[in-house]
Amino acid sequence: MTVESPAATVAAGPAAATGEVMLEARDIVKELGRGAGRVRALKGVNLELHAGELTLLMGPSGSGKTTLLSILGCILTPSEGTLWVAKQPTAGLRPEELARLRRRHIGFIFQSYNLFETLTAEQNVRVALDVRGERGSEARVRAQRALQQVGLRHKLKAFPRNMSGGEQQRVAVARAIVGAPSVILADEPTAALDSENGLAVMQLLSEIAADRSRAVLAVTHDPRTVPFANRVLRIEDGLIVGEERRAEGVETVHELARNRKRKANA
Amino acid sequence: MTFTIALRNLFHDRVRLAVTLVGILFSIVLVAVQLGLYLGARTMIIAMIERADADLWIMAYGTKNFEEAQPINVRARYAALATPGVERATPLITSFTDWRKPTGGSTLVVVIGTDAGEGGLSPWNIVAGDNSALGARDAVFVDKTYLPELAVNGVGDVAQVGAARVRVTGLTDGIRSFTVSPYVFTTLNRARTLLDIPADELTYVLVKLAPGADAMAVRAAIRDKVSDSEVLTAAEFRDRSLNHWLFATGAGVALIGGALLGLVVGTVIVAQTLYSSTKDHLNEFATLRALGSSSGYIHKVILTQAGLSAVLGYVLGMAIALVVVYLSEGTALPIVMSPELAAVLLALTVAMCGVSAVSAIGKVMRIDPAMVFNR
Numbered sequence: 001m002t003v004e005s006p007a008a009t010v011a012a013g014p015a016a017a018t019g020e021v022m023l024e025a026r027d028i029v030k031e032l033g034r035g036a037g038r039v040r041a042l043k044g045v046n047l048e049l050h051a052g053e054l055t056l057l058m059g060p061s062g063s064g065k066t067t068l069l070s071i072l073g074c075i076l077t078p079s080e081g082t083l084w085v086a087k088q089p090t091a092g093l094r095p096e097e098l099a100r101l102r103r104r105h106i107g108f109i110f111q112s113y114n115l116f117e118t119l120t121a122e123q124n125v126r127v128a129l130d131v132r133g134e135r136g137s138e139a140r141v142r143a144q145r146a147l148q149q150v151g152l153r154h155k156l157k158a159f160p161r162n163m164s165g166g167e168q169q170r171v172a173v174a175r176a177i178v179g180a181p182s183v184i185l186a187d188e189p190t191a192a193l194d195s196e197n198g199l200a201v202m203q204l205l206s207e208i209a210a211d212r213s214r215a216v217l218a219v220t221h222d223p224r225t226v227p228f229a230n231r232v233l234r235i236e237d238g239l240i241v242g243e244e245r246r247a248e249g250v251e252t253v254h255e256l257a258r259n260r261k262r263k264a265n266a
Numbered sequence: 267m268t269f270t271i272a273l274r275n276l277f278h279d280r281v282r283l284a285v286t287l288v289g290i291l292f293s294i295v296l297v298a299v300q301l302g303l304y305l306g307a308r309t310m311i312i313a314m315i316e317r318a319d320a321d322l323w324i325m326a327y328g329t330k331n332f333e334e335a336q337p338i339n340v341r342a343r344y345a346a347l348a349t350p351g352v353e354r355a356t357p358l359i360t361s362f363t364d365w366r367k368p369t370g371g372s373t374l375v376v377v378i379g380t381d382a383g384e385g386g387l388s389p390w391n392i393v394a395g396d397n398s399a400l401g402a403r404d405a406v407f408v409d410k411t412y413l414p415e416l417a418v419n420g421v422g423d424v425a426q427v428g429a430a431r432v433r434v435t436g437l438t439d440g441i442r443s444f445t446v447s448p449y450v451f452t453t454l455n456r457a458r459t460l461l462d463i464p465a466d467e468l469t470y471v472l473v474k475l476a477p478g479a480d481a482m483a484v485r486a487a488i489r490d491k492v493s494d495s496e497v498l499t500a501a502e503f504r505d506r507s508l509n510h511w512l513f514a515t516g517a518g519v520a521l522i523g524g525a526l527l528g529l530v531v532g533t534v535i536v537a538q539t540l541y542s543s544t545k546d547h548l549n550e551f552a553t554l555r556a557l558g559s560s561s562g563y564i565h566k567v568i569l570t571q572a573g574l575s576a577v578l579g580y581v582l583g584m585a586i587a588l589v590v591v592y593l594s595e596g597t598a599l600p601i602v603m604s605p606e607l608a609a610v611l612l613a614l615t616v617a618m619c620g621v622s623a624v625s626a627i628g629k630v631m632r633i634d635p636a637m638v639f640n641r
Contacts, residue, residue, distance in 0.1 A: 096560060187639050
């Protein structure tokens with residue numbers, strides 16, 4: 001029996017979200033470790049990612065950002081709770097079925113790019129299509145278009161070692177978007193980049209999110225990324241403690257965080 | 267892309283590739299030499315039985331192989347001839363004896379005496395003289411490979427076998443003996459003289475069945491008549507000879523053991539290098555998993571890498587093995603390389619590399635795809 005996503009019937013979120021819900025997590029709990037070393041990394045996370053939105057997930061180290069990202073990307077399975085990706089429930093899926101869901105609906109961007117050193121930029125992008133069984137000249141054309149979209153049409157045959165960090169991350173972005181996934185998950189996409197390249201990558205992500213056919217979630221520590229976001233989620237100690245819309249401004253996010261801390265102390 | 271990824275992974279580290287190829291090459295050459303020696307030995311052991319135009323062999327009880335046979339009474343031949351279903355029963359005499367070299371000294375030879383006109387067993391691969399030359403006075407045929415050992419130069423040279431004089435009237439090429447004692451072909455009667463075997467004795471009776479005759483029924487009928495001798499089909503005699511020389515003496519076990527050792531060493535080297543290569547590219551495999559690749563896709567990358575190693579190693583290994591085979595041609599125990607053996611070696615190499623890939627696949631399957639977030 002499939003569990004219907006609540007968002008499929010009920011609009012959720014503190015502010016009006018216009019796009020379709022592409023990913024939804026309900027009461028996600030994740031316990032890591034065994035025995036005495038067992039810790040609860042996530043304590044009941046609820047969130048939705050909407051098409052056409054770039055959402056930032058911010059929080060201190062150890063707050064559960066990466067664990068949550070792994071669960072949203074169907075790489076880890078939650079100890080409790082339910083996850084829907086493109087309206088498909090993930091509960092009870094076997095690893096190979098989760099892998100199928102990932103290759104159809106999720107694109108990843110990693111902090112360290114995770115490109116294949118031995119492959120050219122175009123081949124790196126084509127890998128994402130190849131794992132989906134899409135090969136041949138059509139795949140090649142799609143890879144080239146994706147690279148064109150990120151401004152690297154002239155670097156098709158370049159190897160990662162001959163590209164700057166910003167260029168490598170843009171190749172990673174092209175790889176994430178080439179399969180037209182429903183959700184793009186980015187792990188600290190600007191952490192390894194200088195200011196200029198970091199902003200360029202965030203600009204790209206916001207443009208990709210504006211496509212309205214997909215949702216983008218970026219885990220980040222970097223306050224420079226906030227102006228590009230439609231929404232900022234704040235996670236602390238395994239719980240989403242704040243959700244702010246971009247219209248409220250960057251400062252609001254920080255103020256709310258400070259206010260929340262003050263309340264907690266009181 | 268799996269092929270491209272595998273190829274690039276393979277050539278990414280040239281030193282490791284060289285180690286892998288040397289491992290496979292070493293393994294292939296070792297296995298080729300051992301199995302080639304085995305095949306060469308096998309060919310030599312069964313050559314006389316295979317070349318003889320006989321369906322059944324009558325011999326002394328307990329005869330273990332062609333060369334080491336005891337005499338039987340000539341009545342066995344007449345008994346065979348009197349059996350329905352027998353078309354021909356050719357007598358053959360064989361035994362070890364001394365070849366006295368013209369230059370002094372002697373060497374052990376195996377004299378084979380049979381009359382060419384009666385069918386049975388005649389020398390083949392004749393490169394000098396012809397079968398009729400065997401009818402000449404004192405005539406013997408020897409293999410040209412053994413000329414130096416026999417201390418003769420070729421046709422026309424004389425030597426002494428036992429107390430009698432012999433003259434080389436024909437040469438064969440490639441009829442070598444597993445016992446290392448050269449074969450000396452001659453007529454039945456001359457063999458009796460050279461080996462001092464009385465007229466009422468012979469070593470084998472080579473029975474040719476009439477068309478349509480039931481070999482088992484004829485054998486049973488002959489057995490009833492010659493209860494003091496053994497009657498084997500050609501296949502049984504061949505298997506008995508092989509079993510004796512290759513397994514009872516341990517020679518074949520040593521050769522097969524050497525081949526297995528080569529396979530084990532090759533497998534370990536390839537497995538180690540493939541595992542180490544996979545470990546170096548673990549993050550790429552984790553990335554593939556995160557991108558949603560199936561297990562089969564990753565298996566394909568690793569197995570392709572193993573397959574490419576196998577093909578490259580096989581080509582290099584076979585090139586060296588063929589040189590070794592060529593160099594062994596003039597020796598007492600030549601290495602045989604047949605198309606079947608080449609195909610078996612390719613299959614063994616691919617299997618060896620496939621098995622080697624298991625540990626690497628196991629390593630990749632155990633990785634946590636979440637490691638892509640931890641770099």
